[in-house]
Amino acid sequence: MNKQERIKLILQYFEELFPHAGCELIYQKDYELVIAVMLSAQTTDESVNRVTEKLFFDYPTLVALDAAPLSEIENAIRTIGLFRNKAKNIKGITKKLLENFSGVVPADKNQLMTLPGVGNKSANVIRAEIFHIPEIPVDTHVHRVSKRLNLVKMDDDVFVTEKKLRGLIPKDLYIKSHHQFIHFGRYFCKARAPQCTQCHLRSICKEPNKNL
Numbered sequence: 516m517n518k519q520e521r522i523k524l525i526l527q528y529f530e531e532l533f534p535h536a537g538c539e540l541i542y543q544k545d546y547e548l549v550i551a552v553m554l555s556a557q558t559t560d561e562s563v564n565r566v567t568e569k570l571f572f573d574y575p576t577l578v579a580l581d582a583a584p585l586s587e588i589e590n591a592i593r594t595i596g597l598f599r600n601k602a603k604n605i606k607g608i609t610k611k612l613l614e615n616f617s618g619v620v621p622a623d624k625n626q627l628m629t630l631p632g633v634g635n636k637s638a639n640v641i642r643a644e645i646f647h648i649p650e651i652p653v654d655t656h657v658h659r660v661s662k663r664l665n666l667v668k669m670d671d672d673v674f675v676t677e678k679k680l681r682g683l684i685p686k687d688l689y690i691k692s693h694h695q696f697i698h699f700g701r702y703f704c705k706a707r708a709p710q711c712t713q714c715h716l717r718s719i720c721k722e723p724n725k726n727l
């Protein structure tokens with residue numbers, strides 16, 4: 516089976532398993548998503564949602580976040596990892612959005628990546644989610660699943676993986692399928708305990724006996 520046949524099979528299976536996969540970070544305003552995405556580095560969306568609910572309620576505007584003392588922001592997010600650094604990033608993001616972008620989240624990738632804590636993957640998430648620009652953000656789940664399903668080499672880095680997936684997945688499916696890759700990695704093909712015995716992709720998987 517070649518790669519095109521493999522990706523077709525994979526996307527069909529993901530559609531069966533996760534037809535409604537989407538972003539699991541909760542936000543109302545564009546800048547709230549930027550902050551939530553930054554906070555989600557090395558932690559779960561669930562733990563981010565737990566802190567942002569109160570954070571965005573207590574500081575309901577960019578101006579309110581900008582005016583809040585750093586120590587208050589640290590307190591508001593202290594249950595998540597790297598909270599000190601992330602609190603500084605919140606302050607940096609709000610200041611930069613207000614001062615450089617008139618309070619509006621830019622769609623341009625290079626401009627997004629000037630925001631503290633926003634790298635290539637986060638910029639892709641923001642562009643896909645807010646602006647519906649076809650992007651394939653490669654997080655830990657997308658990367659692991661792509662390797663296991665032999666879409667990329669085991670030693671490919673995230674940038675190579677992103678490039679290869681862009682070449683394999685139809686452009687109009689970039690956004691949806693990236694959510695499905697994440698859901699598959701998060702809930703089914705987990706890092707330590709994948710559900711291999713129930714998986715319909717065993718025949719094309721490089722690590723089909725992980726939990727046997």
Ligand code: SF4
Nearest residue numbers: 704709711714720723
């Ligand atoms: S067989 Fe197991 S490791 Fe392979 S894709 Fe399926 S769940 Fe993941």
